[in-house]
Amino acid sequence: MRPTPDEQLRGLRAVLETTIAPEVTAPYPTDLLATVVAALERLEGEWGTVARAMRDESAALDGLLADARGVVDGAAADIERALASAPPDWLDRDAARAHYETRRAHLAAVVRELAPDGAAAPDLWAGIVAHLRMHLSGPL
Amino acid sequence: MSGDAPDVEARLRAFLASQLPGADGLEITGLRRTSSGFSRENWPFDAAWQTERGPESAELIMRRDPIGSVLVTDRREEFAVLRALEHSAVPAPRARWIDADGAYLERPAVVMDRVGGVCDWFVVNGDRPEDVRRAFALRALELLVAIHAVDWRAAGLGPVLGEPPPGTGPAAAAIDKWETELRREQLEPFPELELVLGWLRAHEPVAQAVTLVHGDFKPGNMLLAPGGAPREPVEIVAMLDWETAHLGDPLEDIGWITNPLRHREHQIPGVWERADIMREYAELTGLDVSDADIRFWNVLANFKLAVIVLTGVRSFVEGRGDRVFGAPNSLVALMFDLMGI
Numbered sequence: 001m002r003p004t005p006d007e008q009l010r011g012l013r014a015v016l017e018t019t020i021a022p023e024v025t026a027p028y029p030t031d032l033l034a035t036v037v038a039a040l041e042r043l044e045g046e047w048g049t050v051a052r053a054m055r056d057e058s059a060a061l062d063g064l065l066a067d068a069r070g071v072v073d074g075a076a077a078d079i080e081r082a083l084a085s086a087p088p089d090w091l092d093r094d095a096a097r098a099h100y101e102t103r104r105a106h107l108a109a110v111v112r113e114l115a116p117d118g119a120a121a122p123d124l125w126a127g128i129v130a131h132l133r134m135h136l137s138g139p140l
Numbered sequence: 141m142s143g144d145a146p147d148v149e150a151r152l153r154a155f156l157a158s159q160l161p162g163a164d165g166l167e168i169t170g171l172r173r174t175s176s177g178f179s180r181e182n183w184p185f186d187a188a189w190q191t192e193r194g195p196e197s198a199e200l201i202m203r204r205d206p207i208g209s210v211l212v213t214d215r216r217e218e219f220a221v222l223r224a225l226e227h228s229a230v231p232a233p234r235a236r237w238i239d240a241d242g243a244y245l246e247r248p249a250v251v252m253d254r255v256g257g258v259c260d261w262f263v264v265n266g267d268r269p270e271d272v273r274r275a276f277a278l279r280a281l282e283l284l285v286a287i288h289a290v291d292w293r294a295a296g297l298g299p300v301l302g303e304p305p306p307g308t309g310p311a312a313a314a315i316d317k318w319e320t321e322l323r324r325e326q327l328e329p330f331p332e333l334e335l336v337l338g339w340l341r342a343h344e345p346v347a348q349a350v351t352l353v354h355g356d357f358k359p360g361n362m363l364l365a366p367g368g369a370p371r372e373p374v375e376i377v378a379m380l381d382w383e384t385a386h387l388g389d390p391l392e393d394i395g396w397i398t399n400p401l402r403h404r405e406h407q408i409p410g411v412w413e414r415a416d417i418m419r420e421y422a423e424l425t426g427l428d429v430s431d432a433d434i435r436f437w438n439v440l441a442n443f444k445l446a447v448i449v450l451t452g453v454r455s456f457v458e459g460r461g462d463r464v465f466g467a468p469n470s471l472v473a474l475m476f477d478l479m480g481i
Contacts, residue, residue: 108330115335132332136469
């Protein structure tokens, strides 16, 4: 499959930078074009890592949610249902995203219940904070 | 003239005609959209017209809501604040007319006088000598003190902007406002921001006063007198961008300008740093400026910025905005640092 998505992104960015940009003179479009070029550059580096990151992070979320079941009241039943569901086809992007976001939503509910400092479950809280820190440095 | 300027000019002509009854020969020249401003469209132009008294002209700027913005604010509030400032010690553009519901200009807009001057986001770390830059930084802080000293009750801003309850009321109101924005704009779950919200709720400071708060105080929102030798003082001609102005805890603005994210805009390493700003503000106002309170407002500042980014994300995804935003992960990481987790 040539050009690959990487090659297409790189090529499109080159067209914008070398052919289109010199012809754009008005201030607002010039500024906007720079943001588009920067976004394409970011995509080149990240898009290929998203599916794997979603799968790995979903697995980590399952671990945290399993630990949270016995600690939180409000979200326990929903978490139980989510953990019992079959993993998605990770090549199906919509299904993968739905699976991942369901887990993120449950973790959000757990955080709300344990806030502000997780005093009710210090070990779980430390695990959640470490996970969230890890998420912030990843591509998702 | 660029993009949709011809359409905007026709609309502007009709709007100005409605605001200038009896004026003849209205001319609009130089209308263009500038690249400045993420949240509003800025359209500078010149206008000339005839009245019974003779020819009149004005250098103006129209600030209009874009189709998709990173920030939802009310032009009526901005207009009211600008009108109130006309009778204060704070230099700000004179607001001329408002099209509050966008009946003429398609979307809500304010037309105000265009003030001459230059914008320099990083003036405190620019080429001027260190003592001149420090003097400017102090002058900017004095301007902030003047904003906080505006008699907003006498100016009638209470009913327009909404007066928060005393005590922890201003902090709670600020959290409520930005949580509401978050709920409206977020496209996906964000447990990191839930954690930050819990921390903010647990650390609400008690306000020592309720004042006018600018909400986006920075050199990038100031117009400076152009020219001048490097050793001459830098004069602030006008304070701009009042769209996030509200009534609240004055330390909110101190938290905004001491936000580590924006240190290059506000601080001079080794000369004018976080502790210097806090000490000077305390001396100028007599208020207690504690580390804990400022840390709360630092976190709130970044929470607000994260919500603004998420608003931009939704706007882009829904085809209303033309700027591409990524997730605000670096902002959240900074909030975690400030919270000490």
